[in-house]
Amino acid sequence: MDVERYMERVEQYTLGTMPPAERAAFEAELATNTELRDTLDLYRLGQEVIEQGVEASLRSKMQGWAAAETAAPPMTVSRVNLRPMWIRLAAAASVVLVLGWFSVQWSSRNYSNEALFAGQYATPEASTFRSGTAMENPLEPGFIALEDKQWKAAEDFFKKFSPDQERYAEAQYYLGHAALQLGHYDLAKDAFQSCIRKNEVKFSEKAQWNLLLTYVAAGETDDADFRQLLDAIRNDQGHSYQREAQALYGKLGSFWRRIAE
Amino acid sequence: MKKPDFTDEQLVAAISAGGQARETALKAIYDDGDLKRMVAAFVRNHQGNATDGQDMFHEGMIVLDRNIREGKFRGEAPVKGYLYSICRFLWMNQLRKQAHTSSVAEVPIAHEPDHLTPEIALMTEERKGVLNRLLKELGERCQQILELWKLSYSMEEIAETLGFSSPDMARKAKYRCHVSLLEIIRNNPHVEQLLSR
Known part of the structure; x- marks a missing residue:
């Protein structure tokens, strides 16, 4: 079946942009042309697949909104309405102190290593690694452990994979996540690096980004390797995490970050 | 900065239009603290906790977004009431599923007025x-x-x-x-x- 041959017409038909006369002809052809019908079925399934991505993005966005809500500081300042100058000055000084205190609290809540990590890190969602053929999947026990948040069991499982095994890169990627959750930062770094070295398109960029976040969680943002990787990602226009890396870079160099430190 | 106030028609139009307008409208709905609290209270009163409440609100938002984009929301109920119904439906459905796989007591089906029954395609x-x-x-x-x-x-x-x-x-x-x-x-x-x- 040549998908490209029918792609344009199928898209017009599905999106409702096909002129009525052509639409009628298209529907008549559907009755006799198996390839056209198959392409239409594929296209519809493709729309469902894309919708899964749209949902995942919105879910992730809402998690960010929820995190921002939790982190937002109460910025209320009491009114000063006292006549003598020294009282006004004292009140002003108090306000400055209160604001200063809030600033320190706010910056440490939003710009500390913990906050930067929590704001950027996403646990791999179960739905992204489970499949209909789960029982045939060699990584399945590890996935079940991850899904149940049994990080130690997941770490132990994925650690057993050797480089010559099939799906080693994927196992290393998930090992990195399990170790990261357990605070085993050195192991997490090793695992993400092993995954990166395998250079598999599906995992390489994600592993690079999570390696960066591991450094953040470990409080090693001054490490030369971290800086080098951060620069490489934020300057790579084609990298899937370029925008995230730029935002992280901006936060690491910000005034608030210095206060948080 | 004051947040923009949207009418239901504006919310639906913005979400249907997609792009940045959709995101702004979704954020406006998301920021309704009363609605979030209502969903959280409902979940809490039905064997859930605060995290479940937030999860259901998020899942409800996802269904709302999709139903509006696909034209399944016909404006017969206020947008936020519709979202609340979705969240209730999703949580009760989850409880029913759990009841089948654990010792949790069987959960009665929540009855909604017809106009509030959300059209929800549940995927396995x-x-x-x-x-x-x-x-x-x-x-x-x-x-x-x-x-x-x-x-x-x-x-x-x-x-x-x-x-x-x-x-x-x-x-x-x-x-x-x-x-x-x-x-x-x-x-x-x-x-x-x-x-x-």
Whole structure:
């Protein structure tokens, strides 16, 4: 079946942009042309697949909104309405102190290593690694452990994979996540690096980004390797995490970050 | 800065239009603290905790967004009332599923007035898993392009957001990604199973 041959017409038909006369002809052809019908079925399934991505993005966005809500500081300042100058000055000084205190609290809540990590890190969602053929999947026990948040069991499982095994890169990627959750930062770094070295398109960029976040969680943002990787990602226009890396870079160099430190 | 106030018609129009307007409208709904508290209270009163409440609110938002974009929300109830009904439905459904697999007491079906009954297509976890795997095979860049396209972002906006040199380059990339996706689906051994449901 040549998908490209029918792609344009199928898209017009599905999106409702096909002129009525052509639409009628298209529907008549559907009755006799198996390839056209198959392409239409594929296209519809493709729309469902894309919708899964749209949902995942919105879910992730809402998690960010929820995190921002939790982190937002109460910025209320009491009114000063006292006549003598020294009282006004004292009140002003108090306000400055209160604001200063809030600033320190706010910056440490939003710009500390913990906050930067929590704001950027996403646990791999179960739905992204489970499949209909789960029982045939060699990584399945590890996935079940991850899904149940049994990080130690997941770490132990994925650690057993050797480089010559099939799906080693994927196992290393998930090992990195399990170790990261357990605070085993050195192991997490090793695992993400092993995954990166395998250079598999599906995992390489994600592993690079999570390696960066591991450094953040470990409080090693001054490490030369971290800086080098951060620069490489934020300057790579084609990298899937370029925008995230730029935002992280901006936060690491910000005034608030210095206060948080 | 004061947040924009939207009427229900404006919310629906913005979400249907897609692009940045959709995101602004969704954020406006999301920021309704009373609604979130209502959902959280409902979940808490039905064997859930605060995290469950937030999860249900998020899942409800996802269904609301999709139903509006697909024209399934017909404006017969206020948007926020409709969202609340969705969240209730999803939570009760989850409890019912748990009741079948554990010792949790059987959960009665919540009765809603007809006009508030949300149209919710519940997908099996298995199907969702296969669809997600297909998506992951596509690669992050193509996923981003196709998601923006699905959300009615213009080629100009896609080019700007994803750093293409021109809308035409974005259009070509979208075409390539779309064809790749269909090829990935076609070559997947489980597609017959998906198509037959």
